[in-house]
Amino acid sequence: MSDSVTIDGITVGYSQIVRNDIRNTYLKFDGDTLLLISKRRLKNPQELIKKHKTWVIKNYLQVTGKMHFFDEGRIFYQGTPFTVERQFYAGRPRVSINSENSRVIVKAANDISAHAAIVKQIRKKSLDYSASQANAKAAQIGVNISSVKVRKTKRWGACNSKKSISFNSFISMLPTDISDYVVSHEVAHLKELNHSKRFWDIVRELSPEYKRLRKELQKYDNTERPIFNNMEGYPDIGHI
Ligand SMILES: [Zn+2]
Missing domain, CATH: 3.30.2010.10 (Metalloproteases ("zincins"), catalytic domain)
Structure with missing residues (x-):
């Protein structure tokens, strides 16, 4: 049985495999399909996938050969995809890169200054x-x-x-x-x-x-692309 799950905008196809000869549940990719291999059928496979989402996204991007440093709502840092979250802040933009939960928090007044602040920090x-x-x-x-x-x-x-x-x-x-x-x-x-x-x-x-x-x-594709929606007027996107 094959199904799919969408995590942070990426849709990953998965299938469950039940095997008697194993003890622990594990995840692996077969091509671009994620396999969930377990002793018993999982009641809530998507929960397990979401729990391991950083691993899943990273490996999915690797097997599909799409390693863009910049994507909407996501950047790479030290080879790991980080989810970017923007918070409204009227002052000078601030960026914090948190490796523990693979998140980048950017505090800025708008999408352009948030994007620029992340680029500057990187x-x-x-x-x-x-x-x-x-x-x-x-x-x-x-x-x-x-x-x-x-x-x-x-x-x-x-x-x-x-x-x-x-x-x-x-x-x-x-x-x-x-x-x-x-x-x-x-x-x-x-x-x-x-x-x-x-x-x-x-x-x-x-x-x-x-x-x-x-x-x-x-x-790896190092092209700078918009991290946020409203980037009109940002001078550097698409240029080298
Ligand atoms: Zn050389």
Whole structure:
């Protein structure tokens, strides 16, 4: 029997599987269908799905290959989808990112300033994260960095001959193992400004699983899209 459930605007098809040889109920994806595997038929399967909604949404987006950093009412942070809730607040906008319940609370007067405040906060997190990671990795291979910046660009990172490196301003939205690879890649360019075998050897030293992570990186779409409904007049949406 197959059914569907809508969580935070995403409709996920699911089916129940009853198996005698197991003890605990568990969830897994078969393609884009969520399987609920249990010893007895569940009376309220949707309740179980909703209880594990962060896991369900994250894995659903992964299997369907749709990993947009920005969506209506949702953003990614460190590879996990966070539900965004806006509260009316007339003063200077405030953003709090709560990892315990995967929620972002933004207090702002309207949708545009709420969106802008979230982008600003993510940008700050991205700079803090990438600067400290890049400096640690540069020290590991004995090179100096002249500056680390974040930029709103389609690229994940860039490095120039003056030893300045820059990262995508949304790098902190990636899972940390993948952003670690992105940082490793740019830091390795401080030694080798090309993609030679020597370059990839340095990347491997800094990020041993770089081959898998590099592939996974392709699933993520860093395009800035509206988090809220009423975004007319916001200058940056849809532009790079
Ligand atoms: Zn490169």
